[in-house]
Amino acid sequence: MPTTKPEPERVPAPGAARFPVVDPATGEAFDEAPDQQPDELDAVVGRARRAWRVWRADPAARSTALRAAADAVEAAGEDLARSLTREQGKPLAESYAEVARTAARLRYFAGLAPRTRPIDDGRPVRSEVRWRSLGPVAAIVPWNFPLQLAAAKFAPALAAGNTVVLKPSPFTPLATRMLGSVLAAVLPEDVLTVVTGREPLGARLVSHPGIRHVTFTGSVSTGRAVARAAADSLARVTLELGGNDAAVLLDDVDVERIADRLFWAAFRNCGQVCMAVKRLYVPVRLHADVVEALAQRAKTVAVGPGLDPATELGPVNNAPQLARVEELTRRALADGARAAAGGHRQDGPGYFFAPTVLVDVPPDSPVVTGEQFGPVLPVLPYRSLDEAVTAANGTGFGLGGSVWGTDLDRAGAVAERLDCGTAWVNHHAELSLAQPFAGVKDSGVGVAGGPWGLYGNLRPFVVHRPPEA
Secondary structure (H helix, E strand, O other), rough: OOOOOOOOOOOOOOOOOOOEEEEEOOOOEEEEEOOOOOHHHHHHHHHHHHHHHHHHHOHHHHHHHHHHHHHHHHHHHHHHHHHOOOOOOOOHHHHHHHHHHHHHHHHHHOOOOOOOOEEEEOOOEEEEEEEEOOOOOEOOOOOOHHHHHHHHHHHHHHHOOOOEEEEEEOOHHHHHHHHHHHOOOOOOOEEEEEEOOOHHHHHHHHHOOOOOEEEOOOOOHHHHHHHHHHHOOOOOOEEEEOOOOEEEEEOOOOHHHHHHHHHHHHHHHHHHHOOEEEEEEEEEEHHHHHHHHHHHHHHHEEEEEOOOOOOOOOOOOOOOHHHHHHHHHHHHOOOOOOEEEOOEEEOOOOOOOOOOEEEEOOOOOHHHOOOOOOEEEEEEEEEHHHHHHHHHHHOOOOOOEEEOOOOOHHHHHHOOOOOOEEEEEOOOOOOOOOOEEOOOHHHHHHOOOOHHHHHOOOEEEEEEEEOOO
């Protein structure tokens, strides 16, 4: 396979359209990104298809290239992390961790390969299931974990022999463009292409007839639109559409022992995690203690710009999301809820919302039934475990959930009752590269992660041969 080093990126022509990128810590634009237009995609997808014909042919060369890509990401770690924090807002330490996970995912999938499987069905025919790549893949990535979620899409797709057209969110295009440049130095030309722009660029990409697999992470409403658009060309879709994860505390839980883990399970990345704890169900007897423990942490956590080494919690990423968090909180308070901590936007520049713990929240409040995706946690009391499990399962989401208690067997039995893709006991939102990640109900279609993520980017190819003479 040719591995000629390409130019780092295709530089937009002078005068080409651009759009501003805002620092969420200040609310001010600090840079620009190319605003590529839908009519440019024909050429991009065409080049990806031509590159696919070569890339798919040599699994050993792909593995070598992906390991080199992991090394290159690690070498560029400082620049990538600083760019990520500047546009996304998360603390710099978390950006470094995201870069490390990006490299780790490339290295993991570099070591996977599909297995040829014989078919033993009793007939005098020798049959084997082999695997073939799909073609160009469209990867649409949100703004909460731009690099990590990009790698979750392109690493298995590339390892399977596909090529990828990657589109980041317009709120966080810069670190992804930088990542694309880093990878362009070690991957063959047009194997991975980063396109940036505002709508309708994404809509055109997922409906492009040359795209054979669309992998998308985002809201339920947009995911449905993606599925409809991809249907015209019968492209495969993998949709991770967010969650409203519930955590159920049992009556034997040690509140102080779990309080830190529970707080960060809800508030890490300013609550902008699809698998964050977004509802907390607590026995009536323990409710006051749990609220006090979480509120104390919410009031004392260091909130500030991500580039400040003292910061533990950064801003909400963008103005529309801040407005959504603010409105959901306002409505809950208007309906009778009370803020044990926070409950308001912080004074000063930037998109900062005070870490918020809500009590006395009506169970049908949108902050309970929807996905707030911000630093707001409703804590709801329950009187019976059946009531808690019913409430935990009572939304349209089904990404993850957790159960917390001292008796692990009992907690595990309750976790089995949760209607979600992944259930944890005494922790939350911890994943390994080797495990599948999938939701049920409105939380998505398809599987990412581990070997399942690799096979999701392949199609079976069956070969029949007569028996040996």
